[in-house]
Amino acid sequence: MSGQNLTLFGRVAIAAKFLTMEQLNDALREQARDGRQLGDILIEKGYLTAEQLERLVEMQRSVLDKVRAKRAAEQAPEGIAPLEGIERTSTPDAVDATGAPEEATEDEPAFGVDTDPDLENRINLATVSLDTLLRRAVEAGASDLHLHSGSAVKLRAKGQFFDHGTPLVEPDQGERLALEAMSPEERAVFHEKGELDLCYTLSGVGRFRTNVYRQLRGTDAVFRVIPPKPPSLEELGLPSTLARFTTYHQGMLLVTGPTSCGKSATLAALVNLINEERPEHILTIEDPIEYLHPSKRCLVNQRSVNRHTRSFARALRAALREDPDVIVIGELRDRETISLALTAAETGHFVLATLHTNSAVRTINRIVGAFPPDQQEQVRTMLSESLRAVISQRLLPKADGSGLALALEVMVGTLAVGNMIRENKTIQIRSLLQTGAEQGMVLLDNSLAALVRNGIVDREEALRHVEDAKAIPA
Secondary structure, eight states: OOGGGSOHHHHHHHHTTSSOHHHHHHHHHHHHHHOOOHHHHHHHTTSSOHHHHHHHHHHHHHHHHHHHHHHHHSOOOTTOOOOOSOOOOOOTTSBOTTSSBOSOGGGSOOTTOOSOTTSSSOSSGGGSOHHHHHHHHHHTTOSEEEEOTTSEEEEEETTEEEEEEEEEOOHHHHHHHHHTTOOHHHHHHHHHHSEEEEEEEETTTEEEEEEEEEETTEEEEEEEEEOSSOOOTTTTTOOGGGGGGGGOSSEEEEEEOSTTSSHHHHHHHHHHHHHHHOOOEEEEEESSOOSOOOOSSSEEEEEEBTTTBSOHHHHHHHHTTSOOSEEEESOOOSHHHHHHHHHHHHTTOEEEEEEOOSSHHHHHHHHHHTSOHHHHHHHHHHHHHHEEEEEEEEEEEOTTSSSEEEEEEEEEOOHHHHHHHHTTOGGGHHHHHHHOGGGTOBOHHHHHHHHHHTTSSOHHHHHTTOSOGGGSOO
8 A cells, every 4th residue: 555545644754664564454443443532552562652643633633724725715626616514424534543533624625736745646536535535425416426446436427427536445445444434333244245335414505315335446336326305206306196106005016127226215205205195104114214204294214134134035024013004115126025925015005016027017027026936826917906106217328428318118007907917918918008198108119219310319318228229300
């Protein structure tokens, strides 16, 4: 590890010859394993005395004071917002060696600003907190922040992928930043399994659905921006007619589509409508919890898999004894979860869930196909009676590059659709979607064709998602 990979405290300690690189590496590895304060570890190992530690902390603060003075006299680098007023949440690595909180994040150097002329390799990611990167991502209008070892930090905004304006992330930098998002318990799980899903909260900014994993070059993390409050259908560009699906008191409503198509946001908007309109009990089971739903007219309880319960299936079995009216399932991942969801929908609960399928017909086939052949007839019967609607969606880049456009497929669980499911004639459901506009049905191909006709989406882009290319106008 070179000097540019160290925390500010570590670089000060090495520059002042209080520590060697090997000693600091050893202490940092132990801190990553057990989450203790770095200063305690350094004293315990005999690398520093208490007096030396206190002196180093003062030196670190002196460096930060110089940064503050310099930043007051200079503008931040072009294209990078000033780092002012940033609050940080509790993260074990965001403290100095004594365990006291560091100065506010505004004291951290912006990218490209020197910290102290006496230190080597002053400009690097080791002096910038995860909170700073995430705040800047939100200010840039990003939907995702990518932290990959061996690459500059990346953002995704309006469907486009671009650099965040940082140096390359070195392996130990990537791990340090990723660990800032974790509690000590989550760190232990990550060190054991090499991957972890969690949700990280940054006060005043929002929540971030996070996946951290190890790969060939080091530790990587992807942060999906979750706004502080659930969106409305209008904010998502969804038709207001979808609100009628929240009036059911029993059955199943599914929101489907590929990764990063906005399923979670659509589900949150529908749950929020129920929360505002009905005095009922909503129970959500998610991995991890994304949108926070404060109780409004409803009483809302949210459970996170691996934190509040061991699995979706275990939480669903328990849910049937917890008197919910509405059960929200973050994802139907396996046969057991699907089976329990169908049972809940049949026994008087309204179940909302997401599924990674590309159309209404594939959604039905996926659910039925999750079961062995000798059970599929029974599953088709259960599904035909409980399925209220399937909303399948895509997000496509707009032709003018200004953002993303929504394409939608809507299948309503009419009597005719139920008969098709029960009789294993799902191939014919497409024709019902084509002709069922009066019942609120929409075929994805027709939605894509309308986007092309109106000049919102390029024809070539629409052809990547359509099932029948003839539906797209030339």
